[in-house]
Amino acid sequence: xxxxxxxxxxxxxxxxxxxxxxxxxxxxxxxxxxxxxxxxxxxxxxxxxxxxxxxxxxxxxxxxxxxxxxxxxxxxxxxxxxxxxxxxxxxxxxxxxxxxxxxxxxxxxxxxxxxxxxxxxxxxxxxxxxxxxxxxxxxxxxxxxxxxxxxxxxxxxxxxxxxxxxxxxxxxxxxxxxxxxxxxxxxxxxxxxxxxxxxxxxxxxxxxxxxxxxxxxxxxxxxxxxxxxxxxxxxxxxxxxxxxxxxxxxxxxxxxxxxxxxxxxxxxxxxxxxxxxxxxxxxxxxxxxxxxxxxxxxxxxxxxxxxxxxxxxxxxxxxxxxxxxxxxxxxxxxxxxxxxxxxxxxxxxxxxxxxxxxxxxxxxxxxxxxxxxxxxxxxxxxxxxxxxxxxxxxxxxxxxxxxxxxxxxxxxxxxxxxxxxxxxxxxxxxxxxxxxxxxxxxxxxxxxx
Amino acid sequence: xxxxxxxxxxxxxxxxxxxxxxxxxxxxxxxxxxxxxxxxxxxxxxxxxxxxxxxxxxxxxxxxxxxxxxxxxxxxxxxxxxxxxxxxxxxxxxxxxxxxxxxxxxxxxxxxxxxxxxxxxxxxxxxxxxxxxxxxxxxxxxxxxxxxxxxxxxxxxxxxxxxxxxxxxxxxxxxxxxxxxxxxxxxxxxxxxxxxxxxxxxxxxxxxxxxxxxxxxxxxxxxxxxxxxxxxxxxxxxxxxxxxxxxxxxxxxxxxxxxxxxxx
Numbered sequence: 069x070x071x072x073x074x075x076x077x078x079x080x081x082x083x084x085x086x087x088x089x090x091x092x093x094x095x096x097x098x099x100x101x102x103x104x105x106x107x108x109x110x111x112x113x114x115x116x117x118x119x120x121x122x123x124x125x126x127x128x129x130x131x132x133x134x135x136x137x138x139x140x141x142x143x144x145x146x147x148x149x150x151x152x153x154x155x156x157x158x159x160x161x162x163x164x165x166x167x168x169x170x171x172x173x174x175x176x177x178x179x180x181x182x183x184x185x186x187x188x189x190x191x192x193x194x195x196x197x198x199x200x201x202x203x204x205x206x207x208x209x210x211x212x213x214x215x216x217x218x219x220x221x222x223x224x225x226x227x228x229x230x231x232x233x234x235x236x237x238x239x240x241x242x243x244x245x246x247x248x249x250x251x252x253x254x255x256x257x258x259x260x261x262x263x264x265x266x267x268x269x270x271x272x273x274x275x276x277x278x279x280x281x282x283x284x285x286x287x288x289x290x291x292x293x294x295x296x297x298x299x300x301x302x303x304x305x306x307x308x309x310x311x312x313x314x315x316x317x318x319x320x321x322x323x324x325x326x327x328x329x330x331x332x333x334x335x336x337x338x339x340x341x342x343x344x345x346x347x348x349x350x351x352x353x354x355x356x357x358x359x360x361x362x363x364x365x366x367x368x369x370x371x372x373x374x375x376x377x378x379x380x381x382x383x384x385x386x387x388x389x390x391x392x393x394x395x396x397x398x399x400x401x402x403x404x405x406x407x408x409x410x411x412x413x414x415x416x417x418x419x420x421x422x423x424x425x426x427x428x429x430x431x432x433x434x435x436x437x438x439x440x441x442x443x444x445x446x447x448x449x450x451x452x453x454x455x456x457x458x459x460x461x462x463x464x465x466x467x468x469x470x471x472x473x474x475x476x477x478x479x480x481x482x483x484x485x486x487x488x489x490x491x492x493x494x495x496x497x498x499x500x501x502x503x504x505x506x507x508x509x510x511x512x513x514x515x516x517x
Numbered sequence: 518x519x520x521x522x523x524x525x526x527x528x529x530x531x532x533x534x535x536x537x538x539x540x541x542x543x544x545x546x547x548x549x550x551x552x553x554x555x556x557x558x559x560x561x562x563x564x565x566x567x568x569x570x571x572x573x574x575x576x577x578x579x580x581x582x583x584x585x586x587x588x589x590x591x592x593x594x595x596x597x598x599x600x601x602x603x604x605x606x607x608x609x610x611x612x613x614x615x616x617x618x619x620x621x622x623x624x625x626x627x628x629x630x631x632x633x634x635x636x637x638x639x640x641x642x643x644x645x646x647x648x649x650x651x652x653x654x655x656x657x658x659x660x661x662x663x664x665x666x667x668x669x670x671x672x673x674x675x676x677x678x679x680x681x682x683x684x685x686x687x688x689x690x691x692x693x694x695x696x697x698x699x700x701x702x703x704x705x706x707x708x709x710x711x712x713x714x715x716x717x718x719x720x721x722x723x724x725x726x727x728x729x730x731x732x733x734x735x736x737x738x739x740x741x742x743x744x745x746x747x748x749x750x751x752x753x754x755x756x757x758x759x760x761x762x763x764x765x766x767x768x769x770x771x772x773x774x775x776x777x778x779x780x781x
Binding site for chain 2: 152155191466468486
């Protein structure tokens with residue numbers, strides 16, 4: 069560890085006091101800096117945490133002003149993972165946009181695909197034409213994603229507090245959901261599976277059996293996490309009463325998702341404004357009034373159990389709707405390409421290739437036009453919201469009547485909720501900053517887009 | 518509000534107003550004197566401005582030359598126009614209450630009401646944005662407690678209204694969502710900040726400043742948030758290039774997506 073006086077960084081000094089000494093520390097223990105500062109008679113220290121810090125949940129930069137152990141001021145710096153996804157989407161067709169938005173919050177890929185496709189369908193006016201089986205597959209994917217996202221939240225949160233077993237257990241459970249997602253969509257993450265008008269392909273015949281086999285495995289891992297964490301005195305000591313945010317604070321900061329529900333408001337878009345037929349599924353929205361980090365972990369685990377209930381119902385419905393279409397009937401919108409499983413993995417359907425190359429010139433033209441040009445969406449704008457794992461996930465889409473979005477803007481819940489970091493940490497202990505970050509559960513890919 | 522009956526009558530003028538040219542409509546857009554003198558007719562919402570001109574499209578391709586033979590084709594593309602009463606669903610109630618709360622300022626504050634695809638959009642004059650948001654948040658019949666951010670949209674073809682800020686407002690109490698849209702000319706890209714009413718919009722406004730160059734007056738610290746502090750330009754404006762680089766492959770070169778000849 070080294071300590072030195074350095075000139076202000078190019079991005080400007082954190083304080084407006086030019087006389088304030090600046091310490092730069094690399095590695096080592098921050099408490100040694102505090103001791104050093106105390107020896108020098110300096111109580112107030114500004115610590116920069118991140119953007120490359122293992123416990124900041126990604127490339128998040130946190131600037132902390134501390135007095136002894138107490139955090140007096142917190143500022144979050146974001147933008148280190150900005151990739152211009154929204155801008156890029158303006159230069160790609162509506163269908164290609166799915167491949168972009170799935171990469172924003174890469175832990176909840178399917179949720180973003182879903183909200184984007186629901187938005188396009190609203191713009192096209194075909195919301196009611198999406199086949200039932202496609203909606204079932206969408207709900208299945210959204211709920212598996214929710215379980216995966218919550219397991220990452222709980223798991224990495226545990227890891228950041230030093231409980232590696234929590235992380236490994238959670239990730240094993242998440243991997244089980246990925247097996248099903250991969251079996252149906254072909255990919256573990258960044259799936260581009262949900263498409264405007266339906267889904268990319270139907271679930272294979274043995275998918276229902278695989279879903280049913282997965283449920284007890286995930287439930288077992290959830291049970292393990294519950295047993296491992298919720299009664300653990302160290303875990304309770306670290307989380308109970310930490311990172312409090314009451315309902316008034318949540319409302320002022322526009323917080324949604326598990327954090328809002330931990331403060332007692334049962335708002336869940338799946339119940340308030342059902343989409344994809346959520347009103348026909350039997351599930352509960354767990355809430356708490358403790359409004360602390362512990363309550364949020366409990367809620368996330370409870371939501372996973374509720375999601376498993378929905379997944380179970382999806383399996384039953386998939387069984388009943390076997391063979392039904394998974395894409396709108398309108399051939400001017402439905403993606404023409406078909407995929408099939410060959411000896412060397414998933415690829416183009418040979419039957420489809422034979423049809424367009426050998427049998428029907430018109431089919432070939434149609435396929436070519438729709439894939440290269442895309443479909444036109446009437447001019448206008450819509451806002452679509454769904455309940456993402458991290459809160460209200462919204463999309464604002466503007467069409468100029470062409471084959472590409474004029475504007476696509478995503479309201480990532482993590483972006484909004486991260487604003488609460490200051491209020492969650494100021495006045496608390498430095499060690500609790502990590503807990504607060506974990507409890508917000510943002511993914512910087514979604515925050516920065 | 519007692520004037521609300523007159524709205525249906527006032528809306529008859531819509532048909533003629535749709536046809537007026539842009540200059541005249543812009544003149545009407547500052548109806549301070551007119552609205553005062555015309556108090557008997559009540560606020561005539563929705564008949565002052567032609568709706569947002571998204572783009573003027575020429576030919577069949579976006580850029581790089583049109584080989585389809587339709588290069589001379591010029592098509593102005595507009596957003597769905599203002600809606601006449603009744604708006605349907607619960608929308609009339611929202612506009613009624615808002616008009617009542619705004620009183621005689623309603624006519625100049627609410628530029629247009631658009632109902633499209635089952636969604637209500639209120640076009641609000643920027644001077645009145647904060648007051649309108651305050652009413653939308655606080656009145657018990659409106660109660661839009663949550664603003665879901667602000668989405669900037671750049672319409673370079675829409676002269677005098679190039680930059681739009683779109684606020685989706687969510688009411689948890691009544692489980693409703695509306696959209697408030699505000700425009701500003703590129704030459705004077707100032708919109709009042711709503712952070713005093715909706716503190717959650719702090720970062721959202723910073724993002725829209727960062728990407729579109731809309732200055733939110735009264736924001737506590739309007740700094741860039743996604744781009745580096747010393748970045749020049751506002752990347753999500755339409756006049757800002759995508760910045761892609763050509764792909765070279767075995768001697769052939771494929772232009773970057775924004776310079777490629779493309780369908781529109």
